[in-house]
Amino acid sequence: MIRFENVTKRFPDGTEALKDVSVTIKTHKLTVIIGPSGCGKTTLMRMINRLEVPSEGKVWIDEEPISNRDVVELRRSIGYVIQRIGLIPHMTIEDNISLVPELLKWDKEKINVRVDELLTMVGLEPDTFKKRYPFELSGGQQQRVGVSRALASDPNIILMDEPFSALDPISREQLQKELKNLQMKIKKTIVFVTHDMDEALEIADEIIVMREGQIEQIGTPSELIEQQESDFVRDFIGIDRIARQRDFGQQKLSEFVHYYDQSWDGLANEVNGSITVSEAIALLDEAPNHRLAVKKDGQILGYIGHHSLLQASMKSGGSS
Numbered sequence: 001m002i003r004f005e006n007v008t009k010r011f012p013d014g015t016e017a018l019k020d021v022s023v024t025i026k027t028h029k030l031t032v033i034i035g036p037s038g039c040g041k042t043t044l045m046r047m048i049n050r051l052e053v054p055s056e057g058k059v060w061i062d063e064e065p066i067s068n069r070d071v072v073e074l075r076r077s078i079g080y081v082i083q084r085i086g087l088i089p090h091m092t093i094e095d096n097i098s099l100v101p102e103l104l105k106w107d108k109e110k111i112n113v114r115v116d117e118l119l120t121m122v123g124l125e126p127d128t129f130k131k132r133y134p135f136e137l138s139g140g141q142q143q144r145v146g147v148s149r150a151l152a153s154d155p156n157i158i159l160m161d162e163p164f165s166a167l168d169p170i171s172r173e174q175l176q177k178e179l180k181n182l183q184m185k186i187k188k189t190i191v192f193v194t195h196d197m198d199e200a201l202e203i204a205d206e207i208i209v210m211r212e213g214q215i216e217q218i219g220t221p222s223e224l225i226e227q228q229e230s231d232f233v234r235d236f237i238g239i240d241r242i243a244r245q246r247d248f249g250q251q252k253l254s255e256f257v258h259y260y261d262q263s264w265d266g267l268a269n270e271v272n273g274s275i276t277v278s279e280a281i282a283l284l285d286e287a288p289n290h291r292l293a294v295k296k297d298g299q300i301l302g303y304i305g306h307h308s309l310l311q312a313s314m315k316s317g318g319s320s
Contacts, residue, residue, distance in 0.1 A: 001024060001025070001026065001027045001060075001061070001062060001063075001189075002024070002025040002048055002059070002060070002061055002157070002189065002191070003023075003024045003025075003059070003060040003061075004021050004022055004023050004024075004044070004047070004057065004058075004059055004060075005022055005057050005058045005059070005060065006020050006021075006022055006056065006057040006058075007020070007021045007022070007044075007047065007054045007056065007057035007058070007059060008020055008021070008054065008055050008056040008057055009040070009043055009047070009052060009054055009055050009213075010055040010056075016213055017040045017043040017052075017213055018040045018043055018044060018054075018213045018214075019212075019213040019214050020056075020057070020214075021040075021044065021057075021213070021214065021215060022057075023208065023215055023218065025189065025191060026189070026205075026206060027189050028187045028188065028189055029189065029190075029205040029206055030179075030180070030183050030190040030192060030203060030204055030205045030206075031189075031190065031191050031192065031204065031205065031206045031207075031208060032192045032193075032194060032199075032200040032203065032204035032206070032207045032208070033045060033191065033192070033193050033194075033207075033208045033210060034193075034194055034195065034196075034197065034200045034207060034208070034209055034210070034236075035195070035209055035210035035211055035216075035236070036195070036211070036236070037195065039210040039211050039212060039213065040210055040212075040213040040214075041193050041208075041210050042161055042162075042193050044210070045159055045161060045191050045193050046159075046161075047059050048061070048066070048078065048157065048159060048191060049074060049075050049078045049080060049159060050066060050067075050071050050074060050075070053067075061157070076100055076103060076104060076153065077153070077155055077156075077157075078155050078157045078158070078159060079149075079150030079151055079152075079153075079155045079157065079158035079159065079188075080150055080158070080159045080161075081143075081146045081147055081149075081150045081158065081159070081160045081161070081163045082146075082161045082162075082163065083161060083162045083163060083165055083166055084166075086146065087134040087142060087145060087146065087149075088134075089133065089134050089135060090133075091133075092130065092131050092132065092133055093119075093124075093129050093130050093131070093132050093133070093134070093137070093145050094115050094130035094131060096134070096145060096149055097114075097115050097118060097119070097130075097145065097148050097149045097152050098111050098114075098115060098152070099149065099152070100149070100152050100153045101114060101152050101153055104153055106153075114152060115130060115148075115152075116130070118148040118151055118152060119145075119148060121148070121151075121182065121185075122144040122145075122147055122148050122178065122182070123144065123178065124141065124144055124145070124148075129141070129145075138171075139166065139167050139168070139171060140167055140168075140171035140174065140175060143163060143164065143167065143171075143175060144175070144178075146163065147163075147179070147182075151186070151188075155188070156188060156189055157188065157189045157190075157191070158188050158189070158190045158191070159190075159191050160190060160191065160192040160193065161193045162193055162194055162195070163175075163192075164176065164194075164199070165194070165195070165196070172199075176199060176202055176203050179203055180202070180203050180306065192204070197236065197237055197238065197241065198241075200221070201221045201224075201225075201245075202221075202306070204220075204221055205220065205285075206218065206219065206220055207219060207220070207221060207224055209224070209233050209236065211232055211236075216229070216230055216232055216233050217229045217230065217233045220285045221281075221285075222249075222278065222281045222282060222285055223285075224237060225237070225242055225245045225246060225249070226246070226278075228242075246278075248277055249276060249277045249278030249281065250276050250277070250278065251276065251277055252273065252274055252275070252276060252277075253271070253273045253274075253275055253276070253277060253280055253292075253294050253304065254273030254274065254294070254296050254301065256277075256304075256308075256309075267287070267290045267291070268290060268291045268292065268293040268303055269283065269287060269290055269291075269292055269293065270292075270293045270295055270300070271283065271292045271293070271294055271295065272294075272295055272296070273294045273295060273296040273301060274296075277309060280292055280304070280309065281306070281309065284305060284306055284309075290305070291303040291304060291305045292304050292305070
């Protein structure tokens, strides 16, 4: 668990990037921090690994103030993925991923196994990619390597600072889907900064909306669509997006059978296809690592999760 306690950040020029912020980021959830440029979202995230230090207040991880921890040890224990990817150009993909495990003195065999495991997990064939250099990969492939490197030492916490914003729309959508599916498997505490509301609604378990260094609202994607606590949040999400999502939410699951995942080897809760999409989303908010096994006339039509619902909403005009 990550906890901010009355945190203020004041820069030398007098700018207050954060103003008395108190918030708890839940363990094993993908939390998105979103807001307009200059609202403090990246500053808030960078305090978790002490790239920024509070002017006032404290940041806690697992009931220990991070100010008590050695900064190098802290950073090595937290995965970090940035927009610019940050791969070292003269090192192979294998060496880039191995960097932190080597600093942690892992034995060579363990590192080799971990590199192959991670490349496979993000959809890159180890024998094909691990001896290549970053310039030989596409932007999307480099970002997959960036995610692999962040996961290399098996950290409990991963920070992601607008990691997909420089990618083309197709690569971005694919990586969003892969991140959501990956989180179902690895169950890490992921803090993800973005300025894109559609991205936040797609991938988040919980969303923190920020404005001018303070938190405006916290909630699941469905909670934010159903109830906005201020005009700012309503305008930032967008009236059109809210209306479309609400209209979509009242439709029956059985209307989207052709978008369902037809096979699923994880956990599934059986539901009747006559329930609404909003009701289905509420169920998935309670069990984000599950799929719903959707039944009609006693037969299972298929399995559906958050991403499948998003795809259905886009096909039906429910998202832009």
